[in-house]
Amino acid sequence: MTPRPDVFFLPAAGGEQRLCVFHAPSLAAQGTPRGKVLYLHPFAEEMNKSRRMAALACRALAEAGYAVLQIDLRGCGDSSGDFGDASWADWLADVRLGLDCLNARAPDAPLWLWGLRAGCLLATETLAQLETPAHLLLVQPPASGKPLLQQFLRLKLAANLADGGGKGQMAEIRAALGRGEPVEVAGYLLSPDLALGLEASTLTPPPRPGADVRVVWLELSSRPDAEWTPVAQQAQKRWSDAGLPVVAELLQGPAFWQTTEIEEAPALIEALQRLFGTADASRRAA
Structure with missing residues (x-):
């Protein structure tokens, strides 16, 4: 059984607040959680389209024994501040704020930074600044933020x-x-x-990756015969060449972050349950 999510506002700079949802690990998990996961959402409307899938994935990870924290960045969702006043530096500061909160709730558990789309860029930039190792769960990561901005401006x-x-x-x-x-x-x-x-922003491996850092890279395609794009293959090779083992899976499912209607991607949930559910993912990814 998994406890009900804890929804609360986290104090931020300037008297602002950030909405957070904490998913405690399943009651079946004994002692220290298998890990702790900070979820970093996509950009603008992609965040709203992804809300349901993010919640389902968080529950799946909590059921697998992970402590999971969702945080709405400044000007996003139900957090205070206006989107028009937010900066990339503000969002990076919010990531550190979420990390402090998550570390307080699960101090001894291995850390995973989980990004979806633009959230992957925040995750990798944060990883490069951390003094202690962390693992990465990248879902539909872009090679850089430039195409995301171009798509948005279009x-x-x-x-x-x-x-x-x-x-x-x-x-x-x-x-x-x-x-x-x-x-x-x-x-x-x-x-x-x-x-x-x-x-x-770019999806760049950290300059000094820890020996224990693991990377799980998941992407979705609606085509049953889909193959990795050359861009994704090159990016994954950069990470592997940097000494970071990459577990990469191309799954079948809709691009739920940009579909007209709210959609689910069962294959993504199944992959998370498989990779994180039966054993410590940091070992399975080795």
């Missing part, structure tokens, strides 16, 4: 084209961000600091 272009405009709009958007002006995209006010921070 939503504004699409809206302008529908209104009869759009010509030269990307250059204008870029110029506005370069001047330090926020831009509105699909109902989100995007600050230059957040845009430039996302664009500059």
Whole structure:
């Protein structure tokens, strides 16, 4: 049996608060949890599309004996602050805030940073700054933040084209961000600091990886005959060449973070149960 999630607000800088959901490990897990997991959500509307799948995955990990913390970053979800005021540095600070909270609740358990889409970039950047080793669970990781930003800005272009405009709009958007002006995209006010921070982020192995660091890399495709893209293969090779063993699985399922309707990906839950459920994942990934 898994305890009910603990929903609370975590105090943050400037009198703000961050919404957190803590999933305690299953009551069947005795003593120290198998591990502790900090979930880092995707960017903008992808976060909302992923809410259900994130909750299902958190429950699956808790049932497997892991302590799991979800945190809404500044300006996202039910956390305080405006999305338009958030910066990449703010989000990195929130990751450390979530880590402090998780470490207090499960001090001796091995740490996993779990990122989904843009959350993978936050996870890898945080890993490089940690003094103690941590493992990575990367779900649908981008090679960098640049294509994510481009994809997001195209939503504004699409809206302008529908209104009869759009010509030269990307250059204008870029110029506005370069001047330090926020831009509105699909109902989100995007600050230059957040845009430039996302664009500059890359999925880079840490410079001094610990010997025990493990990487689980999961991606989804709706095609039953799908194969790894060259970009993903090259990225996984970089991590392996850096001395970080990568357990990579390409699963069949919908891109739930961007589908029109809220969808589930059972194959992702099954993979988490298999990789994390029957043995310590840090050993299974070896």
